[in-house]
Amino acid sequence: MNSVIEDEYYAVGGNRHSAAADWSLASGLLAFGADQNVAIWSPLNNDSSRGISALLSGHTSKITTIKFISSKSGGSDELIVTGSADGEILLWQHGKTCWTHADKAAAHQGSVNTIAVLENSNMFVTGGADAKVKLWKVQDGTLETLSTLELKPKFMPLALALGPFQATSIDSAFLVVGGTRNEIQVYSIESLSSTPKYKLCATLTGHEAWVRSLALTAAPDGEFLLASAAQDKYVRLWRFQPGLAAAAATKVAPPVDPKHNSTINDALTAKVQSVSAADSKYSITFEALLLGHEDWVYSAAWSPNESNQRLLTASADGSLSIWESDPGSGIWVSVSRLGEISGQKGATTATGSSGGFWTGLWSPDGLMVTSLGRTGSWRLWQYNTDSQFWTQKHGISGHISSVNGICWSPDGGYLLSTSSDQTTRLHAEWKRGVKRTWHEFARPQIHGYDLNCIASTTPHQFSSGADEKLLRVFNEPKDIASMLHKLCQIGLPPNDEILPDTAAIPVLGLSNKTMDDAKDMEDGDAAEELDPGLANDGLGTSLPHLEEPPHEDLLSRHTLWPEHEKLYGHGYEISEAATPVDGRVLATACKASSIDHAVIRLYDTETWNEIKPPLPAHSLTVTRLAFSEQPGEFLLSVGRDRQFAVFQNSASGDVKSWTRVAINAKAHSRMILDGTWLRNARRPTFATAGRDKVVRIWGGALKDGRLEFSCQISIARKVSVTAISAAASGDTNLLALGEDDGAISLHLVKCTDEIELVKSGDINKHLCPSKTVNRLAWRPNKESSCDRDQGHLAIASSDSSVRIWKVDWRSWAES
Structure with a gap:
């Protein structure tokens, strides 16, 4: 069954935890937490630009920390250890075809905050919200707890570092712990392999707030350098020297403010402390104070390139800094600053202009940072050795909350998705030669309400509904159309002049304005000046000239679509929207608990006037609206009141004339969550899916001049069916079902005078989402409106992911 499924695209954002990502030095893979899944990305694979290659499901709570474990034999024995907010840790190993979880253990009472690995060993430590640090060993694919350290005075560890002593064996190590105290504790651990014993040897003081990150690296002459990043906006460096220090006090170079190049004070006297185990000892001295960030410093990471000792820091001020020690003076200075260079970051946090960076990572060769x-998006910079500049490349992006709605453009050129993260995103296929990869190409809407549904009326227009009482209609701007035409070979409209100009969001506003409209605002709108961070600074005009998909800075600031209309009429939050193939009418519904509000409202998409009266049928929220394949002939509605209704357009094809022709008040025993039409040349046929774990296929027939629908087939499932979508080839329909636990199944249904279930199959769990499937949508077939051998299935899930599968369903049907 799985041989016919090719997972072409994953789009999901990263968790905002500074420890929830790691870049492997052995394999070059980057793993990060994406809700309760582990996303695998290969940034070094520039040839394919695939993006996320896999989403690993196994956790039942949000992932908070990730680390790779590599043995001396290299990447073939590489493992991943992940921790989550519910206190569990999972061990992952790569099998023949995919990553699988090898073992699971309950590690802490509360969140697992951090993991540190002892280099070239199978040991690691975890720190949890229960104020404990645990030492673990991986043995034959299983997790074994060796010992537990209770921190005193009690505090939550947020960062750990683990390093070996210089003895010939690795039976001893030192542990550095930072967290919800201003001090850093240094422990020695003896008898690692048998009965580990902890001893508090040193307490490093100096920080004035919580310590968020610790990074340890080997230095020449057997030394180690420790970087500690804290919420006091500073980074401190500590030197671990073998043996006792030559003197009780050491003069170190004074810290320098890189912005003003001024000395903070004349000199600092470093207190010498030590950590020892058996006959090995390290003397610890304060090395340097790094100033330059203007907000909390979330993470610190040393470059793996041993020829050049550099430190990367990520801060809530929206910048990455790369620090080096000056060869002459030994003073640590910021040699590169990436991200938000300007101090003026704009007035709206929706665009990513504030909130900063949660983590920064080096590539294995030290020539890329992310x-x-x-x-939730990953930015990627590459260092050009010739120009000695860092250049931003396209990274990966995705939603960071439940994806509630998806729809394809009518010609199948691109996919739109909406989410509770209050954004609408456009995904398209980057075509260059024979290569095809999917990417996010635009972020048409950045809103102030959670978005629930979306419907595409034309290839250059869509409407979305949110937790507000109105719908918004958006038109594609010229720059986006030109970019999609160049990179994705998506056609331009016949008359290019009808497309609007670039859009921007006014300060304190929710409506995307065209740049010209924003400048001409009068009366009450005059006070809403444009966010300076969103003004067209030249980057927006460069969109048609891009040679690769836009990176995050462009996506969040210069790919908005201007708002064309607002549609009023509903009394509560919008729940559903749909359009027929020709896009001449928009059907909408809102959340409701009474007959008065559970109506279906129709809008003429040429004039955007409401077609009155609204269509009554339901008494509770309408959960799904679906038009039949024949343009505007039938409209199906299903709802929480367990019934479906069918409306028919008048014979003249007037979009303003709709009549209810069928209703079934007891279609399911529990609420109906989705419905879709099936292709049947002989009689109207549709399917409904409900909370009662049943999918029913209904066939229509005329009786006494009336159209009546009766259940022809019932498909029983083990879990509630939450999403359903159908694709057709001839008289055969491929029905995709999505369930409450994330499972997806395919069913072949032959529709003639008799409706027959030909074949059913479940998709392997490792390809499916880990939470509820909210929406399924088959891509419209541009090449042929009748037959197909393959199809693209888009999947929206509560686990924040958007997936696109290529389904070779003809091969499956014939097997």
């Missing part, structure tokens, strides 16, 4: 921002 960072995770508040929007």
Whole structure:
């Protein structure tokens, strides 16, 4: 069954935890937490630009920390250890075809905050919200707890570092712990392999707030350098020297403010402390104080390139800094600053202009860095050795909350998705030669309400509904159309002049304005000046000239679509929207608990006037609206009141004339969550899916001049069916079902005078979402409106992911 499924695309944002990502030095893979899944990305694979290659499900809570474990034999024995907010840790190993979880253990009471690995060993430590640090060993694919350290005075560890002593064996190590105290504790651990014993040897003081990150690296002459990043906006460096220090006090170079190049004070006297185990000892001295960030410093990471000792820091001020020691003076200075260079970051946090970077990571060769921002997107910079500049490349992006709605453009050129993260995103296929990869190409809407549904009326227009009482209609701007035409070979409209200009969001506003409209605002709108961070600074005009998909800075600031209309009429939050193939009418519904509000409202998409009266049928929220394949002939509605209704357009094809022709008040025993039409040339046929774990296929027939629908087939499932979508080839329909636990199944249904279930099959769990499937949508077939051998299935889930599968369903049907 799975041989016919090719997972072409994953789009999901990263968790905003500074420890929830790691870049492997052995394999070059980057793993990060994406809700309760582990996303696998290969940033070094520039040839394919695939993006996320897999989403690993196994956790039942949000992932908070990730680390790779590599043995001396290299990447073939590589493992991943992940921790989550519910206190569990999972061990992952790579099998023949995919990653699987090898073992699971309950590690802490509360969140697992951090993991540190002892280099070239199978040991690691975890720190949890229960104020404990645990030492673990991986043995033959299983997790074994060796010992537990209770921190005193009690505090929550947020960062750990683990390093070996210089003895010939690795039976001893030192442990550095930072967290919800201003001090850093240094422990020695003896008898690692048998009965570990902890001893508090040193307490490093100096920070004035919680310590968020610790990074340890080997230095020449057997030394170690420790970087500690804290919420006091500073980074401190500590040197671990073998043996006793030559003197009780050491003069170190004074810290320098890199912005003003001024000395903070004349000199600092470093207190010498030590950590020892058996006959090995390290003397610890304060090395340097790094100033330059203007907000909390979330993470610190040392470059793996041993020829050049550099430190990467990520801060809530929206910047990455790369620090080096000056060869002459030994003073540590910021040699590169990436991200938000300007001090003016704009007035709206929706665009990612504030909130900063949660983590920064180095590539194995030290020539690339990546960072995770508040929007869940990964930015990627590559160092050019010739120009000696860092250049931003396209990274990966995705939603950071439940994806509630998806729809394809009418010509199948791109996919739109909406989410509770209050954004609408456009995903399209980047075509260059024979290569095809999916990417996010635009962020048409950045809103102030959670978005629930979306419907595409034309290839250059869509409407979305949110937790507000109105719908908003958006038109594609010229720059986006030109970019999609160049990179994705998506056609331009016949008359290019009808497309609007670039859009921007006014300060304190929710409506995307065209740049010209924003400048001409009068009366009450005059006070809403444009956010300076969103003004067209030249980057927006460069969109049609891009040679690759836009990176995060462009996506969040210069790919908005201007708002064309607002549609009023509903009394509560919008729940559903749908359009027929020709897009001449928009049907909408809102959340309701009474007959008065559970009506279906129709809008003429040429004039955007409401077609009155609204269509009554339900008494509770309408959960799904679906038009039949024949343009505007039938409209199906299903709802929480357990009934479906069918409306028919008048014979003249007037979009303003709709009549209810069928209703079934007891279609399911529990609420109906989705419905879709099936292709049947002989009679109207549709399917409904309900909370009662049953999918029913209904066939229509005329009786006494009236159209009546009766249940022809029932498909029983083990879990509630929450999403359903159908694709057709001839008289055969491929029905995709999504369930409450994330499972997806395919069913072949032959529709003639008799409706027959030909074949059913479940998709392997490792390809499916880990939470509820909210929506399924088959891509419209541009090449042929009748037959197909393959199809693209888009999947929206509560686990924050958007997935696109390529389904070779003809091969499956014939097997």
